[in-house]
Amino acid sequence: MQPSPPLATTSLLDVCALRGSVFADINLQLAAGECVALSGPSGSGKTVLLRALVDLDPNEGEVALDGEPRRSFAPAEWRRSVALVPAEPAWWGTLVSEHFPVGCKPPLAMLGLSAQALDWEVARCSSGERQRLALLRALVREPRVLLLDEATANLDETSRGRVEVLIADFQRSGGAVLWVTHDAAQAARVAQRWLTLRDGRLLQVDTAHT
Numbered sequence: 001m002q003p004s005p006p007l008a009t010t011s012l013l014d015v016c017a018l019r020g021s022v023f024a025d026i027n028l029q030l031a032a033g034e035c036v037a038l039s040g041p042s043g044s045g046k047t048v049l050l051r052a053l054v055d056l057d058p059n060e061g062e063v064a065l066d067g068e069p070r071r072s073f074a075p076a077e078w079r080r081s082v083a084l085v086p087a088e089p090a091w092w093g094t095l096v097s098e099h100f101p102v103g104c105k106p107p108l109a110m111l112g113l114s115a116q117a118l119d120w121e122v123a124r125c126s127s128g129e130r131q132r133l134a135l136l137r138a139l140v141r142e143p144r145v146l147l148l149d150e151a152t153a154n155l156d157e158t159s160r161g162r163v164e165v166l167i168a169d170f171q172r173s174g175g176a177v178l179w180v181t182h183d184a185a186q187a188a189r190v191a192q193r194w195l196t197l198r199d200g201r202l203l204q205v206d207t208a209h210t
């Protein structure tokens, strides 16, 4: 049997006719180096959409990375390449270091974190520290695409700015970002395009009237 040909694409991430429990007919392309902001009313399905993209929630449709269909990836490899940073990240070990590959040196200082942060117990970390550590945890695995679910919701302005700088660096290295945010000013700062999820459909936000 012939291997199925790659989908015709010029995008890094290509989503075609994706359907899930609270959305339908989602078509989305993310180019290398691009950041797309995603907003929408509370409960509109933004988190469910991100979880569907990493195949954690039931979904149908085509998703491809660099033209390679998602089904050709092992689930763990897909989620390493298309990394979700949830609003409330899960922690399974006692120490922060247990969540990072052995010997890796995440850029803690870039996010204003202590050089000792890997030695901390997860239980002592503030919500803002956890949010920044979860972002680093995803980045050290060198994803191609980052799906950020309100990644700065627990952060003060300084930390928020540091995260935005780090994400801009990720884009410069060729990564693509889909960034769920309720913050219109942040969407305007970080994103080249702005989409909203309403009634289960993705719409382009007309930034000229916001």
Ligand SMILES: Nc1ncnc2c1ncn2[C@@H]1O[C@H](COP(=O)(O)OP(=O)(O)OP(=O)(O)O)[C@@H](O)[C@H]1O
Residues within 6 Å of the ligand: 022, 040, 041, 042, 043, 044, 045, 046, 047, 048, 049
């Ligand atoms: N596992 C689930 N089973 C059934 N319904 C779910 C599940 N997870 C989420 N939902 C529902 O799907 C809808 C969309 O939820 P979702 O968390 O994606 O919203 P959201 O747009 O991210 O909202 P917010 O901006 O408040 O975070 C909500 O009505 C929610 O209750």
